[in-house]
Amino acid sequence: xxxxxxxxxxxxxxxxxxxxxxxxxxxxxxxxxxxxxxxxxxxxxxxxxxxxxxxxxxxxxxxxxxxxxxxxxxxxxxxxxxxxxxxxxxxxxxxxxxxxxxxxxxxxxxxxxxxxxxxxxxxxxxxxxxxxxxxxxxxxxxxxxxxxxxxxxxxxxxxxxxxxxxxxxxxxxxxxxxxxxxxxxxxxxxxxxxxxxxxxxxxxxxxxxxxxxxxxxxxxxxxxxxxxxxxxxxxxxxxxxxxxxxxxxxxxxxxxxxxxxxxxxx
Numbered sequence: 001x002x003x004x005x006x007x008x009x010x011x012x013x014x015x016x017x018x019x020x021x022x023x024x025x026x027x028x029x030x031x032x033x034x035x036x037x038x039x040x041x042x043x044x045x046x047x048x049x050x051x052x053x054x055x056x057x058x059x060x061x062x063x064x065x066x067x068x069x070x071x072x073x074x075x076x077x078x079x080x081x082x083x084x085x086x087x088x089x090x091x092x093x094x095x096x097x098x099x100x101x102x103x104x105x106x107x108x109x110x111x112x113x114x115x116x117x118x119x120x121x122x123x124x125x126x127x128x129x130x131x132x133x134x135x136x137x138x139x140x141x142x143x144x145x146x147x148x149x150x151x152x153x154x155x156x157x158x159x160x161x162x163x164x165x166x167x168x169x170x171x172x173x174x175x176x177x178x179x180x181x182x183x184x185x186x187x188x189x190x191x192x193x194x195x196x197x198x199x200x201x202x203x204x205x206x207x208x209x210x211x212x213x214x215x216x217x218x219x220x221x222x223x224x225x226x227x228x229x230x231x232x233x234x235x236x237x238x239x240x241x242x243x244x245x246x247x248x249x250x251x252x253x254x255x256x257x258x259x260x261x262x263x264x265x266x
Contacts, residue, residue, distance in 0.1 A: 003035040003054030010082040016041075016050035017082065024077030025055045041079060056080070094126075101125045152242065155202075159246035163195050167250045174257050184255035188248075195247025196240070203239050207232065 001022060010017050018039060025034035034052050042048045061078070083091070097104050105123050112121050167174070174187060211227065 001055045001057055002033065003052070005054060006082040011084045014085070016048060016085055017053045018050040019054040019056055019080040020052055021058050021078035022055055023058050024079065025052075027077060039079070041081075050081075101127070152238075155239070156242050156246050159195060159199060159243060160249065162198065163191060163247050163250035164253070166194070167191065167253055171257060175260070178257070187255040188251040191251035192244065192247045195250075196243055199239065199243030199247075203236065203243075206239075207236070210235075 002025075003019070006017070006019070018041060020034055020039070028034065028039075029037055034055055037052045038049050039052055040047045041050050059078070093108075095104055095108055102125060108123060109121050112119055177187065210232070214227065
C-alpha cells in the first residue's frame with residue numbers, strides 16, 4: 001500500500017528493515033507516513049531498531065471472526081521481517097496451484113526435503129485450515145439446528161392440538177353452520193383463518209424475543225448479524241407454512257362432520 005517490498009539487499013549484514021500493517025501505521029504514525037520511521041522490535045530485554053520500508057493491508061490471522069485486523073479487537077498490529085534477517089527458525093510457505101490442492105503435496109514435500117532431508121515438514125490445505133477454525137461454529141450450528149427442529153416439532157404439535165380441541169368444542173356450531181348451508185370449503189377456510197391468526201400472534205411474540213435473544217447468541221453466530229433479514233424472513237415463511245399445515249388437518253376433519261351428528265354432540 002505504501003513503500004517497497006523486501007529485496008535481495010535486505011540480508012543478514014544489512015540494516016534491519018520491516019514492513020508493517022496498515023493498522024500499526026495508523027495507530028503509531030497517525031497523520032504522517034510510516035515509511036522511513038524507526039521501530040523498536042525484538043525481545044523487550046534486548047531491543048533492536050528497524051526501519052519501516054513498507055505498509056501492507058490488514059489480514060485475518062487469529063481465526064475467522066472479525067472483518068479484518070482493522071475492525072476486530074482480537075487482532076493486533078503486525079510487523080513483518082525479511083526472512084534473511086529474522087532469527088525465527090520456523091517457516092511458513094503458501095503455495096497456489098490449479099486443480100486439486102492435494103496434488104501439490106508430494107512435489108512440495110520432495111522439493112523441501114531436497115534442501116535438507118532432516119527438515120520437519122507439515123503440509124495442510126487451506127480448506128482444512130479454514131474447516132478447523134470453523135469447527136466451533138459448525139458444532140454450534142448443528143446443536144442449534146437440532147434444538148430448533150425440536151422446537152418446531154413442539155410448536156407444530158401445539159398448534160395442531162389447539163385446533164383439534166377447537167373442532168371438538170365447536171361441533172354443534174359446525175353442525176348449525178352446515179345445516180344452514182355452509183359448505184365444506186367455508187368450514188375449512190374458517191379454521192385455517194383462525195389457525196393463522198393464533199400463529200401470527202405467536203410468531204410476532206417470537207420475533208420480538210428473537211431480537212432480544214440475538215445479543216446473547218451473537219457469540220455462537222458467524223457470518224450472521226444480530227438482525228439478518230434472510231434468516232428472519234426464512235423462519236417467518238417456515239412457521240407460516242407450518243401453521244397452514246397444522247391447521248389444515250383439523251379443518252378437513254371439521255368439514256367432514258355430518259350436520260346431524262354435530263347437532264346431537266354434547
